[in-house]
Amino acid sequence: MTDFDSSAIPATGRDPEAILETMRELRHHDADWRSGKTWSLVYSAGEEHSAFLKKAHNEFFSENGLNPMAFKSLKRFETDTVTAMGKLLNGPETTVGTLNSGGTESILLAVYTYRQRMRRKKPWIKNPELLIATTAHPAFEKGAHYFGLKLRRAPIGPDYRVKVGAIERMMNRRTAAVVVSAPHYCQGVIDPVEEVAALTKKAGVPLHVDACVGGLMLPWVERLGWPIARWDFRVDGVTSISADLHKYGYAAKGASVVLYRSMDYLKDQFFVATDWPGGIYASANVPGTRPGGPIAAAWATLQVIGEEGYLELTRKGLEVRDRLIAGVQATPGIEVFGDPVGTLVSFGSTDEKALPIFAVADALGAKGWHFDRHQNPNCIHATCGASNLQSVDAFVADLKDAVAEVRANPGLADQGDAAMYGMMAKVPARGLVKVAVRRVMEAMYAPGATDPDLSDLAANDPLLSKLDEYGAVALKAVDKAKEKLGALLGR
Ligand SMILES: Cc1ncc(COP(=O)(O)O)c(C=O)c1O
Incomplete structure (x- = not known):
């Protein structure tokens, strides 16, 4: 190990090769995505594509999209990418x-835009609301939180699917x-967009479809002949869509539209400051400086992969x-949740008590697999991609072994991450969970924390340390209340 103390700027610069080696x-x-053992976070179209992407990215490494007049190349990349995505989604x-840094920025901008639109059209409404399907990505909650809208689920x-x-x-x-969402990340299913759009259109309310994960996946699934209910701009009433190029678009990270x-909607996204001594400042996105690399790479990706790719x-x-x-269907005790239309799959236990799925997740994690753990219902989530083709059979074999291991030893649910995830998922006092997670964040961002020991914490x-005790008390209280209610209702 050639590690060195990097928590301060060295008096003189170090050897570049030594730095790269470290x-x-x-x-x-880190999670091992190259061998297909990662079922989230990284979308890879192979080494050759990555090599090209890096070149395209590097070509515009220093350019800054903050001022589209200074770098007309970046403006062209952004406009073409937006136009191409609009065509793909039948706009x-x-x-x-706009081309943004990721799904969250696209979503924050949409939330901001709709709040501004309401201020413009109905200035007498002082407490605007954002109505989301429960399964919509937390970035919408973040947006409502940042921009002062009341969130309703x-x-x-x-x-x-949303009711x-x-x-x-x-x-x-x-x-x-x-x-x-089309689809939502939780179970990979598409909400009933046409039915919801009929309602919003009649009420004159904007409808945003979050296709961050589906925008560059569902159109191809549909072209491959799968029956998919309409969800994009073909649906009258859909007023905006978020779609990420850095997910199934296989662009470099930092690209979403x-x-x-x-323009009647987009115009509310624009921000203009007129009184700054530094000059008039106009901005369409959240950041100021916008790295040219991801913008250039997004444009180049669509061109190099093409429809066939x-x-x-x-x-x-x-x-x-x-x-x-x-593989899941052939393994007794687990099942796929929902009917995923694309390449997102969530699966969990048919009986959580007999086979706690988070203990299965721990057993898989110990074998080097990386994936997400979801709650309500507890499940393992796999974002399937071409890079998992090399590893899916090995994953299924390990999954079968992990299920057998937990079946033989259900006490595993009370150990390791399973205990923490299990408790976090079931404690009914969600405020308590929020405080607990905030405590973990404080530890992660404490001065000098690079690898905090969470189990120690x-x-x-x-x-x-008392969360499970408090959680058990809260669970008991809920059970008691249910019992009392049952008795009152004569059940
Ligand atoms: C449906 C959906 N929306 C939004 C996002 C947020 O995207 P990002 O992580 O790029 O901010 C995700 C991320 O997985 C997602 O799946």
Whole structure:
């Protein structure tokens, strides 16, 4: 190990080769995506594509998209990418939008835009609301939090799609926008966009479809012949869509678009400061300085992969999905949740008590697999892509072994990460969970914290060490209340 103290700027610069070597060594314990063992976070279209992408990115490494007049190349890349995405998602000729740093920025901008639109159109409404499907990405909650909208969550049905009746009931004169997903990340299913759009259109409320993960996946799945209910700009009433190039678009990280049906929406996204001594400052996105690399790479990616390339990558992703689903179905005790239309798959236990899925997740994690753990219901989430083709059969084999291991030893649910995730998922006092997670964040961002020992924290922090006790008390209280209610209702 050639590690050195890097917590201060050295008096004289170090040897560049030694620095690069140390960086490579520090990567040693990172999630292993190159061998297909990672089922989230990285979308890879292979080494050859990565090599090209790096070249395209490096060409514009120093350029700055802050001023589109200074770097006309970047403006062209952005406009072409927005236009191409608008065509892919069947937008009208009037479709406009911006290229942003990621899904979260696209979403924050949409939330901001709809709040501004409400201020412009209905200035008498002082407390605007954002009505989202419960499964919509937390970036919408973040947006509502940042921009001061009240967040309302419409429940989902047993098929994990938002209940249309709930949207109808919960929409009101304060609703700045409604949000559904195509698909949502949780179970990979598409909300009933056409039905929701019929309601929002009638009420004159904007409808945002979050296709951050689906925008460059569902169109190809549809072209490959899968029956998919309409969800994009073909649906009258859809006013905006977020779609990420850095997910199934296989662009470099830092690229997503937010598209609007017309300038009548986008204009509320713009920010202009006129009184700064540094000059007039106009901005369409959240950041000031905008790295040229990801903008250039996004444009180059669409051009180098092309429709045929995307169809091939999607075909491979769907094969991974099919093999994974078949593996889950052939393993007694676990099942796929929902009916995913694309390449996102969530699976969990048919009986959480007999087979706690987070213990299965721990056993898989110990074998070097990386994936997300979801809650309500507890499940393992796999983002399937072409890069998992090399590893899906090994994953299924390890999954079978992990299920057998936990079946033989259900006590594993009370150990390791499973205990923490299990408790966090089931404690009914969500405020308590929020405080606990904030404590973890404080530890992660404490001065000099590079690799905080979370199990140490969980054992010694006065709240975290007692979370399971507090959680058990809260659970008992809920059970008691349910019992009392049952007795009152004569059940
Ligand atoms: C449906 C959906 N929306 C939004 C996002 C947020 O995207 P980002 O992580 O690029 O900010 C994600 C990320 O997985 C997502 O799946």
